[in-house]
Amino acid sequence: MLGLMQQRPLALPHVFHRAEQYFGHKTLVTAEAAGESTMSIADWAQRVRRLATVLDTLDVSADGRVGTFCWNTARHLELYMAAPCTGRVLHTLNIRLFPEQLTYIVNHAADEVVFVDRSLLPVLWPLVDKLETVRHFVVIDDGADAEVPDDPRVHDYEELLAAATPFTGTFTIEDENTAAAMCYTSGTTGNPKGVVYSHRSAVLHSLISLVADGIALAERDVVLPVVPMFHANAWGLPYGCLLAGSDMVFPGPNMTPTAIAALLEKHRVTVTGGVPTIWMGVLPLLPDLDLSALRLILCGGSAVPKALSEEYRKAIGVPMLHAWGMTETSPIATISGLRSHHAGASEADLADARSRQGYATPLVDLRLVDPSTGEIQPWDDVASGEIQAAGPWIAAEYFRGEGEGAQFTEDGWLRTGDVATVDRYGSVRLVDRTKDLIKSGGEWIGSVELENEIMAHPKVAEAAVIAIPHPKWVERPMACVVVKAGETLTAEEVIAHLEPRVAKWWLPDAVEFIDEVPKTSVGKFSKKTLREKFGGYQVQNP
Structure with missing residues (x-):
């Protein structure tokens, strides 16, 4: 016996039309070089409709890949809808990749057109002759003074929109399993690999971002996605916000802690999200900020140090909501938070609970x-x-x-x-x-747990733990520590701090002080770089 419900595809056109019909009065703010620009969802929707016909004018094939090489902006959000709603596939390109990786990804995905912010042209244009499938480059003028090449393949974004006739019909995707977007992950071995999101997966992931025990996005929220829109579709926040009707604030190219902090305060942001390194940078600015509107700081990309979350809780009354996932999980798979069984727990136990990666979201x-x-x-x-x-x-x-x-x-x-x-x-x-575990004498040592304990030291800004060779135990932990500005710290002090917190055999055999923990293109600790740097380290007195 079959259910007698309507067969309507779970597809992104529904998200677009809902935003257009119900939330036209809501706003999208973008921080730009010359200040801020603001547009209504109604005006944004008309631009999406024009962009839809631009893709036809550029002769992008029915399921062609549409590359974006852009910052977090409202115009980037236009591409987030125009490409998938017309059956094309949005392909967000990581602006921080090495040239060889970027070239490989564009060619592997077979991008037909790349939309690029003018400020990023100096990064992309030197690769142009190696991008085998790209026929058009559309420059979005973000106020930068980068030279725009005089080349027939180069088009101006605003000129294309102005000349286009808006699509006046209803966007339709017949098969909800049709590809909507794709991102490449470098978290696996070998070349980056493409993860292809379907309309169905994008809509379901967006819907879950509205549930109460998750991010709980709502129409009344003002959301600042600090996480890049090229990083797993900004953790799904853009689509989730459009579905909920939330106002959005985009940071544009200025990703400094001061700029992020100013946007949070000025626009009375209620929800924001970014990797731990972003929030480490904003932390010293908190005493001078009024963030009383903020209700949720979503943090992920790598394990969130408990000490960092607790410093935020003490400073502004809002601890971080830890989320876990990866490009392959769209990306949110778990979200931390307090449940009924935490009632009556001590502050220390509550801090421990918040520091976990949390509970699987519904449907995962x-x-x-x-x-x-x-x-x-x-x-x-x-x-x-x-x-x-x-x-x-x-x-x-x-x-x-x-x-x-x-x-x-x-x-x-x-x-x-x-x-x-x-x-x-x-x-x-x-x-x-799995690749970062340290196996010492046949027993496993978790580097993340060690890092969290080291970063709980009040003088430590960052810490990464890697394995170094040992003649007897095969591997032993080394702590690479960044000391906070103006502070001094010794290796002996680090070990003394750890002694009551971890098993004796977990204590690092070496502590190295470094200026900065190297980062990957998405802001995670690059332990591979540290392993290469300290690969020849010899343990003293083994």
Whole structure:
């Protein structure tokens, strides 16, 4: 017996038309070089309709890939809708990749057109002759003075929009499994791999961002997505905000802590999201800010230090909401938060609960698997294993079938590469990445846990822990520590700080002080760089 419900596809045109019809009065603010620009959702929707016909004018094929090389702006949001709503595939390009990686990704995806902010032209244009499939480059003038090449392949964004006739019909996607967007991940071995999001996955992920035990996006919210729009579609915030009707504030090219802090205060932002390094930079500015409107700071991309979250709670009364996921999970798979069983807990226990990666969002299934035996591990917060994920917005394979067998199990689960424990309530606690675990004398040491304890030291700004060779124990931990400006710290003080907090055999054999922890293109700690730097380190008195 079949249900007698209407068969209507879960597709992004619904999100667009809902925003256009119900939320035309809401605003989109973009920070630009010359100040700020503001447009209503109604005006933005008309620009999306013009952009839809521009893609036809540029002869982008029916399912052609539309590349974007842009900052977080309202005009970037126009592309977020115009491409998928016309059946094309939005392909957000990471502006921080090495030239070789960027060239590979554009060619592998077969992008037909790339929309680029003028300020980013000096980064992209030197690669133009290596981009084999790109026929058009559309420059979005963001006020920068970068020279625009005199080339027939180069077009001006505003001129194209002005000349276009707006699409007047209803955008329609017949098959909800049609590709809507794609991002490439460098979190796997070898070349970056393409993750292709469907309309169905994008809509379901957006819907979950509105639930109460998640981000709880609402029409009354003002949202500042600091996380780049090229990083897993800004964690789904742009689509979620359009679905909810939230006002949005875009930081544009100025991503300094001072600029971010000013936007949070000026626009009475209620929800924001970014990686821990962003919030580390804003932290010293908090005493001079009025952030009383802020209700939620979404933080992810790497494990959030408990000390950082607690400093925010003490300064402004708002701790961080920890989210976990990856490009392959669209990306949100778990969200932390307090539940009814935390009632009456001490402040220390509440801080511990908030520092966990949290609970699987509705529709996401998780399991814990011993990476060496394949056995399912119990949820007792003691046994650890690799988190494997399944669900309607979890990748089933990579673009062009790459990575088959390495990242996906025979029964269809995603191998995340993250090692964790899970408590009896289902709260995930990240232990490490499988590739970052330190195996000392046959026992595992979790680098993330060590890092969190080191960063709890009041004089430490950042810390990363890596494995170094050892003649007896095979591997031992090394702590790479960044000291806060104006402070002094010794290796002995670091060890003394750790002694009451971790097992004795977890204590680092070496502490190196560095100016900055190197970062990846999406702001995560680059332990690969540190391993290369300290690969020849010899342990003293082994």
